[in-house]
Amino acid sequence: MSKYKHHSRSRIQEDGDGTPQTINTIHNNSDYGEDEDNIGPPKLSNFGSALLARGNDTGQSNFLTGLQMAETLTNPVDPHSISHTIYSQTQDSPQSSLFAMNHNNNVNLTSRPLSMTTVHDGNNNNKEEDISKQTGNFSPSEKLRSMQQHMKDELTSRYTERRINRLLLSSNRMSKLGPAKRTSSLQSVDMNDQFANNTGNNHSNVGNLTTKSLSGTISTSKPVLSPSNTEAVLPSEPLNDYSNINFGDLNPLQYLKKHDLPSSELPHISKIYFEKRKEEIRRTALRKYSSSKDILLNRTRYIEENKNNNSNNDIRSNKTDRRNVAIDKRNSILVDRPEEPVNKIITPREHENVGTELKVPVDTFSIKNKKREALSNISLNKKEPEYKKTKKVEIQEPIKTHTYKRNNIVRVNDIEYERIEMLGRGGSSKVYKVKGPGNKVYALKRVIFDEFDETSVNGFKGEIELLQKLDMKDRVVHLYDYMMNQGLLYLIMECGDFDLSQILNTRINDPFDASFIRYYTKEMIECIKVVHDSGIVHSDLKPANFVVVKGKLKIIDFGIANAVPDHTVNIYRDTQIGTPNYMAPEALITMNYSDIKETSENDPNEKLPKNTWKVGKPSDIWSCGCILYQMVYGKPPYAGFQGQNRLLAIMNPDVKISFNEKTDHGKSIVPKSLLELMKQCLIRDPDKRCTVNEILGCPFLNPVVVTEFFIKDLIKNAVTFGAKQRYVSDDKIEELTNDVLSRLEEFKM
Numbered sequence: 081m082s083k084y085k086h087h088s089r090s091r092i093q094e095d096g097d098g099t100p101q102t103i104n105t106i107h108n109n110s111d112y113g114e115d116e117d118n119i120g121p122p123k124l125s126n127f128g129s130a131l132l133a134r135g136n137d138t139g140q141s142n143f144l145t146g147l148q149m150a151e152t153l154t155n156p157v158d159p160h161s162i163s164h165t166i167y168s169q170t171q172d173s174p175q176s177s178l179f180a181m182n183h184n185n186n187v188n189l190t191s192r193p194l195s196m197t198t199v200h201d202g203n204n205n206n207k208e209e210d211i212s213k214q215t216g217n218f219s220p221s222e223k224l225r226s227m228q229q230h231m232k233d234e235l236t237s238r239y240t241e242r243r244i245n246r247l248l249l250s251s252n253r254m255s256k257l258g259p260a261k262r263t264s265s266l267q268s269v270d271m272n273d274q275f276a277n278n279t280g281n282n283h284s285n286v287g288n289l290t291t292k293s294l295s296g297t298i299s300t301s302k303p304v305l306s307p308s309n310t311e312a313v314l315p316s317e318p319l320n321d322y323s324n325i326n327f328g329d330l331n332p333l334q335y336l337k338k339h340d341l342p343s344s345e346l347p348h349i350s351k352i353y354f355e356k357r358k359e360e361i362r363r364t365a366l367r368k369y370s371s372s373k374d375i376l377l378n379r380t381r382y383i384e385e386n387k388n389n390n391s392n393n394d395i396r397s398n399k400t401d402r403r404n405v406a407i408d409k410r411n412s413i414l415v416d417r418p419e420e421p422v423n424k425i426i427t428p429r430e431h432e433n434v435g436t437e438l439k440v441p442v443d444t445f446s447i448k449n450k451k452r453e454a455l456s457n458i459s460l461n462k463k464e465p466e467y468k469k470t471k472k473v474e475i476q477e478p479i480k481t482h483t484y485k486r487n488n489i490v491r492v493n494d495i496e497y498e499r500i501e502m503l504g505r506g507g508s509s510k511v512y513k514v515k516g517p518g519n520k521v522y523a524l525k526r527v528i529f530d531e532f533d534e535t536s537v538n539g540f541k542g543e544i545e546l547l548q549k550l551d552m553k554d555r556v557v558h559l560y561d562y563m564m565n566q567g568l569l570y571l572i573m574e575c576g577d578f579d580l581s582q583i584l585n586t587r588i589n590d591p592f593d594a595s596f597i598r599y600y601t602k603e604m605i606e607c608i609k610v611v612h613d614s615g616i617v618h619s620d621l622k623p624a625n626f627v628v629v630k631g632k633l634k635i636i637d638f639g640i641a642n643a644v645p646d647h648t649v650n651i652y653r654d655t656q657i658g659t660p661n662y663m664a665p666e667a668l669i670t671m672n673y674s675d676i677k678e679t680s681e682n683d684p685n686e687k688l689p690k691n692t693w694k695v696g697k698p699s700d701i702w703s704c705g706c707i708l709y710q711m712v713y714g715k716p717p718y719a720g721f722q723g724q725n726r727l728l729a730i731m732n733p734d735v736k737i738s739f740n741e742k743t744d745h746g747k748s749i750v751p752k753s754l755l756e757l758m759k760q761c762l763i764r765d766p767d768k769r770c771t772v773n774e775i776l777g778c779p780f781l782n783p784v785v786v787t788e789f790f791i792k793d794l795i796k797n798a799v800t801f802g803a804k805q806r807y808v809s810d811d812k813i814e815e816l817t818n819d820v821l822s823r824l825e826e827f828k829m
């Protein structure tokens with residue numbers, strides 16, 4: 081307390097009707113609030129002010145004796161009582177500002193009667209009261225006043241009692257403790273023990289505190305004030321037996337307030353409260369411990385069994401042993417193991433680390449099963465209380481993901497393929513990206529056909545045969561499996577990333593790029609070469625029938641492809657099929673019987689059907705020329721014609737294809753070598769068209785790269801040559817050109 085240096089001053093003034101009022105004026109360094117929850121001592125009352133003032137002045141104990149407290153606060157508005165009490169107790173402390181004020185104010189303190197219930201110490205004689213008691217002569221007004229005073233005293237004594245106890249408790253508090261620690265502060269004071277310890281030692285400092293209990297009886301108890309640590313201990317005798325108290329959600333203070341108990345009971349109640357809490361915590365911990373102990377026991381037993389079973393495996397069993405004796409101080413749990421003489425410490429995670437051998441112990445299963453049973457026994461149809469009805473959760477049948485998944489599954493020859501996405505669709509087919517065994521990705525082509533239509537059945541069979549024939553070729557999409565069943569054909573193929581038509585579409589607005597055209601033309605011709613070299617005419621080449629597989633262009637769809645008989649160039653069709661934009665004129669123009677004589681295999685007497693179309697390898701070159709044309713100009717040669725007109729234009733030799741030297745609206749110049757290649761591919765006469773080998777060797781696909789140095793050298797040589805020889809024949813120029821080209825070859829540029 082000495083650290084709270086207060087200079088307090090109490091003045092007792094009279095109000096209008098002559099009743100003296102106590103005014104507190106506190107001057108201290110820190111401003112303490114009235115709220116109990118504030119840190120530090122509570123705001124001082126007149127009693128506190130006096131107390132502190134005295135303590136400071138005398139340098140002795142900061143506390144008044146119990147009697148002083150009681151009498152000061154018993155009737156704070158009764159100057160008579162105060163004056164008597166204070167005066168009598170402060171005879172040897174004249175410096176006290178409070179007492180000085182009392183004296184100086186010179187109030188007529190004897191003008192008012194004393195309370196009948198006012199308690200005095202033995203030295204305090206109230207003559208007037210004694211006389212009245214002795215004579216028993218009370219006037220009616222005196223009786224009334226006495227009754228009033230009695231009631232007032234009754235109330236005041238309750239108030240006083242609380243104030244005293246609160247003050248004592250708060251003085252016991254460490255000033256640094258905040259509200260959250262208040263309970264523990266109280267808890268830490270074991271009132272009975274403190275009292276027992278202090279009564280003997282501190283008698284010299286103990287005064288008699290007389291307080292009035294709620295029941296109205298006067299009880300005298302002994303607060304213990306310790307001079308050394310200024311701890312105050314409250315009376316140890318509880319008013320009631322609180323051992324069976326039920327706190328519910330209340331804390332001791334709330335309980336006290338709710339039941340309107342005196343604050344002197346707080347320590348007793350607190351003690352019971354904390355004892356009960358301790359017991360509760362202990363029980364909860366025990367419950368937790370015993371359940372985890374059960375589980376651990378089960379696990380331990382299992383480990384032991386497991387260890388015995390695997391005794392042949394030395395390394396593992398040793399490992400288990402080592403782990404069992406390992407002690408992890410932080411995570412270990414003491415386990416009683418019935419089969420072992422001593423308690424053993426086993427880490428909680430220990431059993432989980434035994435490895436794949438660990439099976440779940442039977443007991444654990446039974447625990448889980450019991451839980452499941454218990455859950456299943458909960459009736460969902462149980463009648464619910466009214467308030468819950470509105471919130472009723474409807475239990476819905478789960479969506480059958482199984483069925484949904486089955487829709488995505490296709491079985492081809494007992495192998496399941498899961499559909500991922502659609503890659504494209506053709507005239508009669510759909511092609512999907514699917515996931516097969518080992519999560520490998522395939523293209524699944526699903527064709528619906530009329531199983532009674534012999535032509536189509538044969539057509540599909542032909543496609544399968546051709547794909548099988550070309551199976552090992554690097555430029556043809558690989559056929560893994562197929563299944564033909566009840567009008568459905570499934571082909572499981574190598575999956576491409578995208579087809580050439582998609583690539584061209586994405587580049588439709590891009591500027592002319594000779595390198596791009598060169599690269600894809602070469603890729604395309606490589607594919608066609610493979611097919612042609614195998615004696616097959618594809619006869620339906622178009623950008624959509626080339627797919628990029630891992631960066632390489634590959635050819636697909638041999639639906640109308642035909643194997644060309646050996647030693648022949650063309651095949652003859654009785655149907656006009658293909659994609660008009662890319663169809664060669666000969667595939668559209670009906671052949672005459674005489675035209676067919678060219679083939680050595682054909683019997684000249686053979687009767688051919690009326691409409692026959694000749695399709696051969698050059699037809700594929702024409703298609704290839706159309707794709708090349710589309711890459712340069714953005715669309716195939718006859719795309720400007722619509723419908724039937726397109727076919728007529730293709731067939732009509734008078735409808736010439738235009739090869740503009742400039743493209744992109746005149747911005748880019750088409751290399752001559754490229755122009756030349758297109759022209760060679762789109763010659764009407766199939767016999768005059770270039771072959772795949774010629775295309776592969778053409779200047780456009782094999783450009784010559786020269787350096788500046790090479791050109792300078794060339795010019796210099798030409799000038800020198802011209803100076804010597806004015807006339808140069810064509811043969812000489814040819815010779816010189818070949819010489820230059822051969823040198824370029826040497827340079828290998």
Ligand SMILES: Nc1ncnc2c1ncn2[C@@H]1O[C@H](COP(=O)(O)OP(=O)(O)OP(=O)(O)O)[C@@H](O)[C@H]1O
Nearest residue numbers: 504505506507508509511523574575576579624637
């Ligand atoms: N193996 C594959 N990898 C990636 N995509 C493919 C594959 N096979 C086909 N496709 C895609 O599916 C589309 C249609 O395939 P395909 O040309 O084989 O069907 P179609 O019925 O023969 O068509 P059409 O007869 O009209 O030419 C192709 O253009 C291509 O985009």
